[in-house]
Amino acid sequence: MADRTSIEWSDMTWNPIAGCTRVSEGCRHCYAERLAARGLPGFEGLARWVDWPDGTRAPRWTGVVLIREHLMDLPLRKKRPRRIFVNSMSDLFHDAVPDEVIDRIFAVMALAPRHTFQILTKRPERMRDYLSTRAGDWMLRWPEAIPAGKWYVSRHEGMSRLGANGPVAAALYDAQPITYPLPNVWMGTSVENQRSANERRTHIEAVAAAGWNTFASYEPALGYVAWEGWEFLKWLISGGESGPRARPTHPAWHRVARDFSAAHGIPYLFKQWGEWGKAKGAHSGTPGKYAIASAGPHSEFWPQSVIEVDFYPRQINLFGGATVRERIGKRAAGRLLDGVEHNGMPGG
Numbered sequence: 001m002a003d004r005t006s007i008e009w010s011d012m013t014w015n016p017i018a019g020c021t022r023v024s025e026g027c028r029h030c031y032a033e034r035l036a037a038r039g040l041p042g043f044e045g046l047a048r049w050v051d052w053p054d055g056t057r058a059p060r061w062t063g064v065v066l067i068r069e070h071l072m073d074l075p076l077r078k079k080r081p082r083r084i085f086v087n088s089m090s091d092l093f094h095d096a097v098p099d100e101v102i103d104r105i106f107a108v109m110a111l112a113p114r115h116t117f118q119i120l121t122k123r124p125e126r127m128r129d130y131l132s133t134r135a136g137d138w139m140l141r142w143p144e145a146i147p148a149g150k151w152y153v154s155r156h157e158g159m160s161r162l163g164a165n166g167p168v169a170a171a172l173y174d175a176q177p178i179t180y181p182l183p184n185v186w187m188g189t190s191v192e193n194q195r196s197a198n199e200r201r202t203h204i205e206a207v208a209a210a211g212w213n214t215f216a217s218y219e220p221a222l223g224y225v226a227w228e229g230w231e232f233l234k235w236l237i238s239g240g241e242s243g244p245r246a247r248p249t250h251p252a253w254h255r256v257a258r259d260f261s262a263a264h265g266i267p268y269l270f271k272q273w274g275e276w277g278k279a280k281g282a283h284s285g286t287p288g289k290y291a292i293a294s295a296g297p298h299s300e301f302w303p304q305s306v307i308e309v310d311f312y313p314r315q316i317n318l319f320g321g322a323t324v325r326e327r328i329g330k331r332a333a334g335r336l337l338d339g340v341e342h343n344g345m346p347g348g
């Protein structure tokens with residue numbers, strides 16, 4: 001559990017759940033899965049290494065998902081307001097996470113209005129179901145059901161009145177008037193290509209229509225996305241992939257996301273290029289790892305159409321207007337898009 005994070009759009013991560021399973025292309029190089037397979041404390045046994053016939057090894061979640069009781073009330077112990085990324089190493093709406101556990105996480109978020117919570121899922125269909133049924137029923141009754149006074153969060157029973165039942169958790173809090181949907185909770189979905197955008201849009205749109213603040217994280221951007229229909233968003237993040245096997249991302253995809261955001265007054269944050277950046281003034285024959293796109297940036301096949309070569313091609317013109325990216329490393333690639341750092345944040 002990291003109290004601080006290098007994620008540009010968050011101050012800290014809160015991981016009361018550990019473990020996951022892959023759901024789409026964006027999971028292919030899952031950072032959490034790799035760390036878990038390496039034996040990250042608290043994640044032991046949740047992922048293992050699989051040997052492939054070509055001699056390579058890759059991490060795979062085992063499918064076990066853990067509830068980390070000792071971290072359940074962590075935000076309540078943080079007094080200074082923070083932006084908290086919930087379950088950066090898992091997915092809150094994974095099938096294996098019981099509704100009762102999600103209830104308790106929502107109770108903690110409701111009791112800590114000083115913090116802003118960011119929930120990002122690749123399973124917005126369950127997010128939508130949960131918010132429209134269980135959380136709705138349960139939390140809508142709070143204003144009448146909860147008189148002002150002292151409250152605590154039980155590790156076993158979610159929010160309870162002081163002294164009512166269960167062990168008293170770490171701290172006591174004055175009950176706040178609770179607004180529902182919770183204004184300090186941001187509900188987001190990941191999008192990596194047009195296919196995932198098509199599958200997820202209606203679910204997150206329904207969440208927005210129910211009054212929640214919603215956002216999308218287009219990271220890793222692995223294909224072109226047409227953003228028409230996403231005007232309800234209150235925040236859009238885009239970025240490329242990092243890590244040992246990172247795939248290149250096309251600059252045009254991020255420009256489209258940036259321009260869509262600007263046209264609709266949506267704060268836009270460009271997180272990073274990832275491992276692949278602008279080819280650094282490469283000259284014919286220069287050694288390096290290059291990605292050459294032979295398909296147009298709007299092609300859903302673009303990075304599949306990428307040819308990776310070890311030398312800057314002598315006959316680049318053969319590719320006619322091709323986009324060339326070079327594997328220069330995340331740090332060198334940086335986070336400027338057309339020379340500008342985009343740090344848009346809601347309310348910022």
Ligand code: SF4
Nearest residue numbers: 020021022027030090
């Ligand atoms: S949903 Fe997130 S945590 Fe789960 S496998 Fe995919 S990338 Fe990893």
